[in-house]
């Protein structure tokens with residue numbers, strides 16, 4: 001005869017085969033010892049309400065951001081300003097969403113998101129730089145020439161230090177340094193080939209920092225590097 005235990009949380013009867021409640025996922029208490037029943041092969045996966053609430057809030061925020069963006073564009077098209085201010089707001093909202101909200105909606109390690117966030121912020125700064133240049137006639141180059149290379153150099157150094165210091169995120173940070181090294185080379189080429197009057201040395205510093213750290217990590221973390229390459233390219 002099947003035995004049942006009561007879930008104290010939902011007040012439903014659960015077959016004693018199961019260690020936890022199918023409704024709330026909480027582990028049941030053993031009648032005799034008043035201890036949690038041990039997890040077994042019949043256990044249901046335990047989901048956390050915290051995750052579900054977090055996902056809900058991220059969705060609400062996402063909807064609010066979209067509403068704010070649409071309202072802002074409409075307002076700006078009705079009351080025209082010179083230049084239009086909505087590109088600042090739209091790109092700003094996108095950056096906040098992508099850099100601060102989305103990473104926290106996933107259970108992942110935040111360090112994994114650093115590279116993507118840094119590249120998005122760098123593109124945002126270059127966009128503002130270019131927009132101001134075309135609309136207000138300000139000098140182009142503060143972001144492209146100085147801010148972005150310095151910001152990304154700092155991110156490379158931070159990634160490399162985390163890679164050396166933390167075993168848990170070393171692979172992620174190793175990838176971060178790789179990606180930023182490739183980005184730095186492309187960035188440097190764009191700066192010297194496509195623009196005449198932008199400061200070149202910060203981009204050169206960025207490229208040297210990225211390539212330098214990449215080579216240093218290659219020497220120190222050789223084993224992981226090969227293992228990761230094998231995983232990525234199925235060697």
Ligand SMILES: [Zn+2]
Nearest residue numbers: 007010021024
């Ligand atoms: Zn329950």
